[in-house]
Every structure is written in C-alpha cells, then in structure tokens.
Amino acid sequence: MYKNQLQELAQRSCFNLPSYACIREGPDHAPRFKASVNFNGEIFESPTYSNTLRQAEHAAAEVALNSLSARGPSRSLTARVLDETGVYKNLLQETAHRAGLKLPLYTTVRSGPGHVPVFTSTVELAGLSFTGESAKTKKQAEKNAAITAWSALKRSE
Known part of the structure; x- marks a missing residue:
C-alpha cells in the first residue's frame, strides 16, 4: 500500500x-x-x-x-498532492487498524443553497472528534477532516 x-x-x-x-x-x-x-x-x-x-x-x-x-x-x-490522493484518510485507517481501534467514522453535513452546497465533515477516531475545513464536495470535506485529525495526532506524539 x-x-x-x-x-x-x-x-x-x-x-x-x-x-x-x-x-x-x-x-x-x-x-x-x-x-x-x-x-x-x-x-x-x-x-x-x-x-x-x-x-x-x-x-x-x-x-x-x-x-x-x-x-x-x-x-x-x-x-x-498528498491531500488529493487521500493519503491522510489512508494513514488514519492504517493507524486505527494497527492500534486495534475501530476504523475512522466520517459524518458529513451539507448546508448552503442547493446550487452551491457546502459540506463539513467530522471524523471520529478512538473517541476523539476532528472537524475539517468546509468544502464544495463531500469527498473533499472528508479529506479535510482527515488532514485535521492527522495533524492533531502528529502534534500530540
């Protein structure tokens, strides 16, 4: 991988x-x-x-x-490029797997007018929640949440 x-x-x-x-x-x-x-x-x-x-x-x-x-x-x-390829989501998943934790769970909320939606995603991992920057797509909102989570976890090491 x-x-x-x-x-x-x-x-x-x-x-x-x-x-x-x-x-x-x-x-x-x-x-x-x-x-x-x-x-x-x-x-x-x-x-x-x-x-x-x-x-x-x-x-x-x-x-x-x-x-x-x-x-x-x-x-x-x-x-x-790391962001675009979804590496952060993969790193979170691999980390959870290695630690014997449940896989990351993403919750995404859509807001804004129908023709200009805004998505905000939160990822839960090991009882912690991380909310990423809002985005124009659900996929990017999930990636943003993964980046936020990964960055926070790396700072706490």
Whole structure:
C-alpha cells in the first residue's frame, strides 16, 4: 500500500519515481532486510530489519509518507498532492487498524443553497472528534477532516 501511494505521489508531482536500496544480512536460511527509498532527492530508511525485502521496502515507503505528511497541510506541492490522493484518510485507517481501534467514522453535513452546497465533515477516531475545513464536495470535506485529525495526532506524539 505505501509503495503504491509513494509512487502515485511521485507521478502526480512530476518527480522521479522512488528508488529503493536494500541491505541484506543474516544466514541464507534466515535473511533480514533493511531498505531505504530515495524520494525526490530525500532518503528515508526503514526503522527496523524485516523478514522480507517487500516488507522492508514498504516500511521505508511508510517512513517517507509519514515524514512528508507530518510537514503539515501547507500549500506546498507535495502537501497538495498528498491531500488529493487521500493519503491522510489512508494513514488514519492504517493507524486505527494497527492500534486495534475501530476504523475512522466520517459524518458529513451539507448546508448552503442547493446550487452551491457546502459540506463539513467530522471524523471520529478512538473517541476523539476532528472537524475539517468546509468544502464544495463531500469527498473533499472528508479529506479535510482527515488532514485535521492527522495533524492533531502528529502534534500530540
């Protein structure tokens, strides 16, 4: 999942595709792998060794996406593309899954005149509620709520 998202981010941003490097250690019957990914000139490394090359590359891609998304919902090109691709919603869902929590629940309210609707979404996760900026579409309102939640959760770490 993370490798795909990182590749999509690169393509939408007109960056070179991510390139992975790997270190293998251990005996042939029990190898361990640690990977790094070069994304737009920045190197991101998997935090631990993994049992498979694939797991190591996914871990490196996850570090890259978390690092890029932690830079906040600024209006930089990377942040806009992360927003457009729905990475924040995916990160919230993955975080909930890993923590054994219920999946994020989105509640969206429509207001405004019929020809110019305004949507405001709130996401609930682990008993906390986060409301995002209003938007012209339900989909964007949910993404905005996910950005608000992710940013708040990252600040509280």
